Amino acid sequence: MSDKDLYRPEGIDDAYSHPEPEPSPADGEPTPSTRAAPSGRTGRVAPADDEAPGASAQPQLPALGLQGSLRWVWRQVTSMRVALMLLMLLAVAAVPGSVLPQRPQDPAAVLTYLQDNPGTGEWLDRLGFFDVYASVWFSAIYILLFVSLVGCILPRTKAHLQAVRNRPPRTPRRFDRFPAKAECTSAATPDEVVDAAAQHLRGRVRWLPTFRVDVGTEPADPARGLPERRTVAAERGYLRETGNLLFHLSLLGLLVAVATGQLLHFRGQAIITEGRGFANAVVDYDTFENGSLFSPASLVPFSMTLDSFDAQFAMDAVAFAQSRDFTAHVTVRDPDGTSQQEQIKVNHPIVAGGAKIYLQGNGYAPDITVTDAEGQVAFAGRVPFLPEDTMYTSRGVVKVPDTSAGLDQIGLVGYFLPTAEVDEVGARSTFPQPINPLLVLEVYRGDLGLDEGLPQNVYRLNTDTLTPSVDEEGERVRVLVAPGQTVDLPDGLGTITLAAGDVPRYVALDLRHDPALVWILVFALGALGGLAVSLFTPRRRVWLRVWSEDTPGDEPSARRTVVSVAGLARGDDAGLQGEVDRLVEALPGASTASGPPDAPPTGPGARPRSTTTSPRTDGRARTDRPRKADR
Amino acid sequence: MTVADLSSDLVWAAATALTVAFVAFTIDLSRLGAKEPEPAVVTDATSDADGDAPVAVAVATPARPVSRKAAGIGISTGWLGTILLLAAIVTRGIAAGRAPWANMYEFTLVGAFVAMAVFLGVSTRRDVRFLGAFVTGLSVLFLAVAQNSFYLDATGVQPALQSYWLVIHVGVAIIATGIFTVAFVLSVVQLLRDSRETGNGFLGHPAWRWLDTTPRPAQLEALSFRLNAVGFVLWTFTIIGGAIWAEHAWGRYWGWDPKEVWSFVVWVVYAAYLHARTTRGWSGRRAAYFVLVGYACVLFNFTGVNLIFNGKHSYSGITTQE
Secondary structure: OOHHHOOOOOOEOOOEOOOOOOOOOOOOOOOOOOOOOOOOOOOOOOOOOOOOOOOOOOOOOOOOHHHHHHHHHHHHHOOHHHHHHHHHHHHHHHOHHHHOOOOOOOHHHHHHHHHHOHHHHHHHHHOOOOOHHHOHHHHHHHHHHHHHHHHHHHHHHHHHHHHOOOOOOOOOOOOOOOOEEEEEEEOOOHHHHHHHHHHHHHOOOOOOOOOEEEEEEEOOEHHHOEOOEEEEEEEEOHHHHHHHHHHHHHHHHHHHHHHHHHHHOEEEEEEEEOOOEEEOOHHHOOEEEEOOOOOHHHOOOOEEEEEEEEEEEOOOOOOOOOEEEEEEEEEEEOOOOOEEEEEEEOOEOEEEOOEEEEEEEEEEOOEEEEEEOOOOEEEEEEOOEEEOOOOOOEEEEEEEOOOOOOOOEEEEEEEEEOEEEEOOOOEEEOOOOOOEOEEEEEEEEEOOOHHHOOOOOOOOOOOOOOEEOEOOOOOEOEEEEOOOOEEEEHHHOEEEEEOOOOOOEEEEEEEEEOOOHHHHHHHHHHHHHHHHHHHHOOOEEEEEEEEEEEOOOOOOOOEEEEEEEEEEEEOOOOOHHHHHHHHHHOOOOEEOOOOOOOOOOOOOOOOOOOOEOOOOOOOOOOOOOOOHHHO | OOHHHHHHHHHHHHHHHHHHHHHHHHHHHHHHHHOOOOHHHHHHHHHHHOOOOOOOOOOOOOOOOOOOHHHHHHHHHHHHHHHHHHHHHHHHHHHHOOOOOOOHHHHHHHHHHHHHHHHHHHHHHOOOHHHHHHHHHHHHHHHHHHHHHHOOOOOOOOHHHOOHHHHHHHHHHHHHHHHHHHHHHHHHHHHHHHHHHOOOOOOOOHHHHHHHHOOOHHHHHHHHHHHHHHHHHHHHHHHHHHHHHHHHHOOOOOOOOHHHHHHHHHHHHHHHHHHHHOEOOOOOHHHHHHHHHHHHHHHHHHOHHHHOOOOOOOOOOOOOOO
16 A cells, blocks of 8 residues: 555655655554655755665675575666666767767778778777677667666566555545645535545546545544544556556567567668669679578569659759759569559658668769770670769779780779869869769779679779879870760770760669568657656645534534645645645635634644645745646 | 848847847846845745744745846847747748758757747746746857858758658757756756855855745756656657658668767666656756756757768758868
8 A cells, every 4th residue: 555565676766755654543643754854955855764675774795695695686787776877878888889980880981990090990899889789888788778677667567567456545644744735614515525526536537537536434533522524535647657667668679679670671772773673682682681580582572673763953052953852763563463653752662572662872874885905895784873972973983804805804983974064173073963974984904803703892993903094194094985975995995985865873772671660669659658658647646634513603503514635746746736726626615715724623733724835936925726837 | 132031130130139138137137146035935945844834934025125127028028039039930941941940050040949938938837037047048149159150041951851750850859959958957057056055165156146046956956857858758759750750761760870879878868867866866966967968968969960970860051071
């Protein structure tokens, strides 16, 4: 019944703010509770008589034994202080991942960092600083945090499952020490007052009462001159702990769902040029990664063709050349032979074969043909050039290993410029649309190293072992090719042709499947809902005592009904007095204007009616009227 | 004059009004500080400490009550500035043809607006006029920095931002930031007042006497907590909404992008704050330090992450030196 029965992890300070000893039938005069010390030093003061189980004793190191030590460790791990420490550690540990380049996000940047900082970089790498969120120490922190969470939440859940069926605590004998109280008289009978109070406290929604209400009767006590009294004991806020537990259990579920998704997901990237297709098989992806429990055989064998790609860019001076719209028009052919046309836009992925398909990037893939010195076609195909700026100055590499026997292999490195502007400084793009397309390439010859069987980045050419073509002054020759042109390569290496007509565009598509997504969403929303409920549900207890007595004054036969109300809240609750005031307002025939009862039947020493001792923030005098601010 | 220019002028007008409010609130604080603390406050504090003292304290008015006229002027001009700022934001949205919070400049305007709105909203229900100087001061600072350093011409947005989630995710993030701002100010005042009461030499100077007229630290803490609780829930929603949007736009719900990292850090720090509040020995002063750390993270998440780190959330529109 009392709070002390509730499980609380060590160190938690989460009690009713004004602990009143529960009256037992045996004790005649309740002992005054230890009032919290003046709260000037700290915001909240732990009630002295509300020690959580086990919190009072300092750990006694000797004579603990193995079992005792384990229990001590477990108690520490599940204590609030350790949870707090782990939370802070988690925040600190997350920071390096935003400062240092991370392998999963940007492996190239990590390589650059390692090259620039050979000494420290190596140590940071060893300590996992380039993959912080998969590092041992980061994982250790959050796993410990979740262990602490489980150790804290599971016993609390068990305790709450019992507590949630509890009835409100008995009406205390004395109301005078409660932080919120009110008294009034009523023209109605005590029974009517009690019924009205119970109805008001339960609220309008029958299946979800605001307060849980118990109505009782205290027999008359002629020895102490007390009449028969009716009581109402009410408690609200059982859902607060429910929300708290829902929040923490949802976090646990979230972790499990994310981990499951990691095991079952796949993610592939494919670059498709206009008019070309793609089949959903691992070999057709440019990159493909999957969780360890994902079976590549389960890929649905649909295929897809990029019919066309539209890009729009702002033309106004304010936002010149800013992208405004990207649309990929695709045809998806399902395994059963049906096909449908769809559009993929940024923010609007489509679903095909159980995977979501995202438009992640786009650029130009000029159609290039290279002939060698003997006039044989050594290379023909579309080469994707990767945009490097908002004007789509795009960098690309053409590797020509298949030259005629005895000839050097050819490597071309350079830029594709959709709207080229060439002057003595150099060539650059001035608009992302293909208004004046131009290829600007440097020419290398030698062994490209492709025959060694080592995988190479198709977007990079290792020029260390190659011979560049230079002019008389030793400057590298730059070959400029416009669509429809065929240009001789320097040093008699052959020719290069850029196909006439529109330069084909390509799209970079991400195909992703994560069966846990819906669960992640469910648990995330569960956490949000639980959090809101646990933070915004007031936990309040309200008691009401009603009795009938003679009206003081000249008419001795007249009776009146006296109502006394007290309220108690867990934690700070600025709305507590408002709750009490609203209850009084809802009573039939209540009049707070009439004088206080002469002899409150709560025994000697009771003080005259007082309005409130609830926290005040405005420093202004309070009135009896309920204020809006309190609601 | 274009609508965009009108918006910019309205921001300056709002900044001017808020500066007047700031001056008025400052004068109010100095007037409060010039007087001996009101006896009512002192009596109240002792009565609460000692349960046997009369509980209902009639708030005895001092012989010559301090005129709060300056604070009244501050509230009025604060309302004026806030309404002007709202007009600036609305015209900005009209000029750009979208929700007016897609870049750092606009985020700052709306953030200052929300902070002012929260302050004025709370002040209709409670006397929090002592906060005025801080909130208006911060808002003026935000607006000036926005106008001078973050300004961008009003225009449309790139495809990645063309989503209703811009309205939801960023809108809620701004509201949370504004609420965190006011809660931060409350915690600062709480710490200052607490230090003064416990005999801090520097804060014992008469120049800090205005602190005695603010609510007790416990009350400031309670109010700060209520705001932080709302802010925390909104921040949780911001992160969840952001994850849903990221799943739509980028094909992954969480990718440890710098903005995501720092949003996570902010969330964890405020979560630690909520836990600290209910941990014995950590409530009160210590919990308030968490608010300071948390708000510092909020500010860094907004400024530092946008300007220093290169991530998917780099929407400041401000080109930084490579």
